Amino acid sequence: MDPAQIEFTAEKESIVILPNFTEDKIYLISGEVGPFQPQVPVTVPLWLAVNLKQRRKCRIVTPDWMDVDILKDKKAAELEMKLFSPPLHPHYLELSTIILGVSNEVRNGDEVRTLIKDIWDVRSAKLRKSINDMIHHDTGSGRPLSHVEISNITVLELNTIRKFFTSSLDHLHNLRNQAERCLTNPLYN
Amino acid sequence: MDGVVDDDDGEFEQLTAAQVLERLEESWVNERLAPYLLESQQEVVDCLLEQCTMAEENSSQISPFAADIQRLELQRIRYVVTDYVRTRLKKIERHAEYALEEEKKKVDENITYLSPAEFVFAREFHRNTQNHLQETALKHMPQAFQSLNQEKSMVHPNLNTFIFFKVKEDCDDVLIDPQETSVSLSKDEIHISKYHPISPLLDQSKIRLV
Numbered sequence: 001m002d003p004a005q006i007e008f009t010a011e012k013e014s015i016v017i018l019p020n021f022t023e024d025k026i027y028l029i030s031g032e033v034g035p036f037q038p039q040v041p042v043t044v045p046l047w048l049a050v051n052l053k054q055r056r057k058c059r060i061v062t063p064d065w066m067d068v069d070i071l072k073d074k075k076a077a078e079l080e081m082k083l084f085s086p087p088l089h090p091h092y093l094e095l096s097t098i099i100l101g102v103s104n105e106v107r108n109g110d111e112v113r114t115l116i117k118d119i120w121d122v123r124s125a126k127l128r129k130s131i132n133d134m135i136h137h138d139t140g141s142g143r144p145l146s147h148v149e150i151s152n153i154t155v156l157e158l159n160t161i162r163k164f165f166t167s168s169l170d171h172l173h174n175l176r177n178q179a180e181r182c183l184t185n186p187l188y189n
Numbered sequence: 190m191d192g193v194v195d196d197d198d199g200e201f202e203q204l205t206a207a208q209v210l211e212r213l214e215e216s217w218v219n220e221r222l223a224p225y226l227l228e229s230q231q232e233v234v235d236c237l238l239e240q241c242t243m244a245e246e247n248s249s250q251i252s253p254f255a256a257d258i259q260r261l262e263l264q265r266i267r268y269v270v271t272d273y274v275r276t277r278l279k280k281i282e283r284h285a286e287y288a289l290e291e292e293k294k295k296v297d298e299n300i301t302y303l304s305p306a307e308f309v310f311a312r313e314f315h316r317n318t319q320n321h322l323q324e325t326a327l328k329h330m331p332q333a334f335q336s337l338n339q340e341k342s343m344v345h346p347n348l349n350t351f352i353f354f355k356v357k358e359d360c361d362d363v364l365i366d367p368q369e370t371s372v373s374l375s376k377d378e379i380h381i382s383k384y385h386p387i388s389p390l391l392d393q394s395k396i397r398l399v
Contacts, residue, residue, distance in 0.1 A: 029237075166381075
């Protein structure tokens, strides 16, 4: 999958905005939004929030988890834990990039951006290390890994390793199958 | 926009428009990640396109602001639908002969992998490729070599490729690898395994690809 398509999927997430206009409820195929009244918080999908913000018709309320203190705690927790801790949000990187890009009202925006990038880097490093371990893993009698559970990972992180990981496991299994076939083939024994 | 009817397994299932859209988006992601065609969700596609045309026709009856927003959403839906169909067509082009063979061998009439339009596309594509090969190369070969062995020249999809999936419902005793013991899958876990053993779970909607 393309990262752009994952971002497209992330744009469906709900976010709270403060409109500066009045409008009745709007009936969309994906649900209803509104009614809109000035300074009354309303929940809308992210794609709509971005569009309204670009037309200067609303202010975006920063999500709770995009706060400097929470991010610092999260980063410390990630560094401490050997496995993945539950992510801030299933689409934390997409949401934070979009919101920071379109809104200049995020408190300590630069620091938030740096902290989120740090968290992403820590998780990516953990991911690379665990892939290395998984590929060298042996389920006994020299057979490569055929099943693994990895929860607490976001789709975007998974996407960075998808191609490499799946094709290397494919190759390992192919080589193993060929080896077994040769060993049992009377022609070669 | 409530009470939209969607045909499922020969029985009518009442779904809201939002649920139909949800189902299409899930099928879109599944289709993009699966190595071969999944069950055709033609009813879902048709239903959504109908909703889109209805919404466009009614756009004159609502305020211009709301119409604008609706138009944005329609563009998003249209993108998902076109990418879904495009992915399926790409897979059909790669495995045209295999798809036609599978369609012939089909056991259960209710489960279709190719919609009627896709079946016609597959057949025509296959015929055109055969003609092309015949005209450009085979015709000029010695008589004995002028036929193509279907079985050997078919492109089989690799159904044993590895795939990431997320569990939607608890399942017990899933045989992920024939040489290992069965495992239990709990809700909201992400796993990686070969595609073939878990494809029945995908058809039953107990898991989704991620």
